[in-house]
Amino acid sequence: MSTSVTTGTEDDVLASTSLLRFATAGSVDDGKSTLVGRLLHDSKSVLADQLEAVEHASRSRGQEAPDLALLTDGLRAEREQGITIDVAYRYFATPRRRFILADTPGHVQYTRNMVTGASTAELAVVLVDARNGVVEQTRRHAAVAALLRVPHVVLAVNKMDLVDYDEAVFARIATEFTTYAASLGVPEITAIPISALVGDNVVTASANMDWYGGPTVLEHLETVPVTHDPSDDPARFPVQYVIRPQTADHPDYRGYAGQIASGVLRVGQEVTVLPSGRTSTVEGIDNLGQSVDVAWAPQSVTVRLADDLDISRGDMIVPRDATVTATQDITATACHLSDTPLKPGARVLLKHTTRTVKAIVKEIPSRLTLDDLSQHPEPGELVANDIGRLVLRTAEPLPLDPYADSRRTGSFLLIDPADGTTLTAGMAGDAFAEVAKEAAPRQAEQDDEGWDF
CATH class of the missing domain: 3.40.50.300 (P-loop containing nucleotide triphosphate hydrolases)
Incomplete structure (x- = not known):
């Protein structure tokens, strides 16, 4: 024993x-x-x-x-x-x-x-x-x-x-x-x-x-397995705060603090700052007051870059070869949360990661009927609990990933600029088109295997 x-x-x-x-x-x-x-x-x-x-x-x-x-x-x-x-x-x-x-x-x-x-x-x-x-x-x-x-x-x-x-x-x-x-x-x-x-x-x-x-x-x-290798995801680091201590020990210290949304950042890695598109190299990473060579999601760290760039809250640091680009024209799937209807022409605030910008609702092309997944074209508005497609135009470019690729950097909120009420939860891209694309092979596989009790 x-x-x-x-x-x-x-x-x-x-x-x-x-x-x-x-x-x-x-x-x-x-x-x-x-x-x-x-x-x-x-x-x-x-x-x-x-x-x-x-x-x-x-x-x-x-x-x-x-x-x-x-x-x-x-x-x-x-x-x-x-x-x-x-x-x-x-x-x-x-x-x-x-x-x-x-x-x-x-x-x-x-x-x-x-x-x-x-x-x-x-x-x-x-x-x-x-x-x-x-x-x-x-x-x-x-x-x-x-x-x-x-x-x-x-x-x-x-x-x-x-x-x-x-x-x-x-x-x-x-x-x-x-x-x-x-x-x-x-x-x-x-x-x-x-x-x-x-x-x-x-x-x-x-x-x-x-x-x-x-x-x-x-x-x-x-x-149920929920472990996920962060290195499988592309690195995304939304800047939350710029740290300039101005102390005698560190007179030239400039760090960018935030939480890594996905992926891994390493010292020596070449990066791009969005939406400006300027490039630099990760010179150092500070984690809980200690310098580290590597950091991964969802750690909160301070990143130091080799070049003195104009970076502020809401900017995003990504790998230099990242496929994401900043855009002002957004197509999204959204669930409307407010009792106030959302209509084309509405002027709202859009919050994406740590950045909040002005935006306008240009179109509401369709509303989803969840019972049979059919699309109701040109509904005219979204009311509470409706899920539909939106076309938005923002005042400043935003680096959104497709929601199918990243739930963190592919999501956003629409906010009422008058009182700060959350209006709508949005997912960049046509989420149900992506679901339908992936569903066909899975359905065929399910039909072949059947259900075993």
Whole structure:
């Protein structure tokens, strides 16, 4: 018999684990908040006073068992109506991985909240009520996940206890959803039968579904690969702040501080500063007060260049051979977030990485119908929760990558210049054209392989 000993504190262990950002989505009453509550409760990520508050609130509503959905539905209106309205973020950890969870609403009128929650997610959990199967909102959320380039999607077929844990029901729903999601170009889909209320296959394996041999929800979340080699991406360094300390020790110090959005920067690397197009060489990189030879995303560093260039906040440092160029004419796919409609001719502020410029909406060529992915031409305006194509003209050139290539440097926000309200979330390029281009070979492959349970 052998014994393994782990040294170090719990903080040391957590610091060495990877981080997964994921979001939940699904139709109304599919059990998203209950799933999240069950996940937190069964993984022992709920403090005693939080559980006591939930138990008290549940008893006041006449419920004998604690309503775990209340762990995430914190707004008074949410508790009164029994629905999720706003995105609820929760942070928890297991010995294997750290998590940032976004519990998003299921109502059609809160699609914009789902876009907000999934915009930075590496995985989306889409819930389906086993009694209802794939419904319109299920397809809508799958389409949004594809649009936002979420690399992993989990189909959680919930309430299996209400269909007598029938394998055929699960197989039918999994096949229908997988076929649809694959047609959108979703790269990886995992189907799991669960009962969030009872706890089947959420954290512990279900004794009621011995026909299922796959992972539980937590097991999949802990093991899904999210590691990414930053050297695979082109380097992008938006300048946030220019540092000129003017000290006796460093009278000529000039550094450009910010967070590396993607890729790797190295000392000696030839770079171009956009939008000016001037070139230089990386002379030094400072990380936490120490000089380093290499830095990668998402580190926050200070970069020193060999030449004295005119660089300010909002400029972007890229490799000299980078394909990205600065432009004032932008075609994008956008989700409108504001209750105020967006119309052609609207004058807005466009925020891209650390740069904010004036812009005008020249055209709204089409609006997307998420139910069947058809394009409604010349809609005249985008209202709250609409997703459509925009043509913009900015006052200054911006170095946008296609969103399909980079979620960080391919995204932007449109802001109301009068009051600073966020109007629209944009993705450079025709996102659904890119999805459709990639979907065809994946759909053919799915048709060939079928679905194995």
